[in-house]
Amino acid sequence: MSDIVSTVPWCCGERNCPSQWHKSTYWCYDDGTYSCDRYTYGYHENVQQADMPSPEEEVNAWKGYACYVLETGTDPLYEYNVKHTRSVKESYYAQVKRSIAGPRLVLLRRGRIEVPLDEIPQHVLDWLNIPSPSPTASRPLFLMGMDWSHFIECPEVHVWKNDNGIAAVRFSLNRKIPRSPAAVATDLRKAAQRHLSTN
Numbered sequence: 001m002s003d004i005v006s007t008v009p010w011c012c013g014e015r016n017c018p019s020q021w022h023k024s025t026y027w028c029y030d031d032g033t034y035s036c037d038r039y040t041y042g043y044h045e046n047v048q049q050a051d052m053p054s055p056e057e058e059v060n061a062w063k064g065y066a067c068y069v070l071e072t073g074t075d076p077l078y079e080y081n082v083k084h085t086r087s088v089k090e091s092y093y094a095q096v097k098r099s100i101a102g103p104r105l106v107l108l109r110r111g112r113i114e115v116p117l118d119e120i121p122q123h124v125l126d127w128l129n130i131p132s133p134s135p136t137a138s139r140p141l142f143l144m145g146m147d148w149s150h151f152i153e154c155p156e157v158h159v160w161k162n163d164n165g166i167a168a169v170r171f172s173l174n175r176k177i178p179r180s181p182a183a184v185a186t187d188l189r190k191a192a193q194r195h196l197s198t199n
């Protein structure tokens with residue numbers, strides 16, 4: 001049997017280290033020996049009992065880490081549980097034209113803004129079942145796996161009154177997008193502040 005006795009964050013201060021902070025785990029074994037996994041990478045060095053951090057040292061090391069998070073608004077060890085994404089609802093309007101090769105997207109707007117056909121986000125292409133175009137291609141965008149009669153029967157599809165083979169579609173997509181780094185930093189600072197005031 002073995003057990004983790006303590007976990008201690010430490011700052012390496014290496015110029016080329018993007019994370020700066022690492023976690024050491026200290027282990028003890030049934031036979032009374034100890035080891036330290038300095039980077040928590042699974043590489044253990046034997047240590048003496050005297051090298052094991054005291055509970056107070058462990059608490060203080062975590063306070064030091066919290067101060068770093070408070071100062072920088074970053075959490076390189078992913079210790080603080082803050083939201084990194086937020087949910088958004090996007091409303092789209094599309095015009096789809098009848099053609100021999102199948103329904104073809106000719107216009108797309110998000111809200112009131114027209115989206116250039118070669119800049120349609122992947123999740124929208126997926127929803128419309130359009131194979132992703134290569135970045136340089138200006139080829140027509142066909143809705144795959146659907147013929148015109150099936151397409152205009154879809155519940156989201158509204159066919160124009162003066163039907164000249166163009167159908168208008170409105171649809172909404174819910175998705176998660178990254179929060180701004182500043183918003184994440186604010187929450188990290190609050191969490192670190194809480195940690196410091198309760199320990």
Ligand SMILES: [Zn+2]
Pocket residue numbers: 012013014017018019020021022
């Ligand atoms: Zn480092």
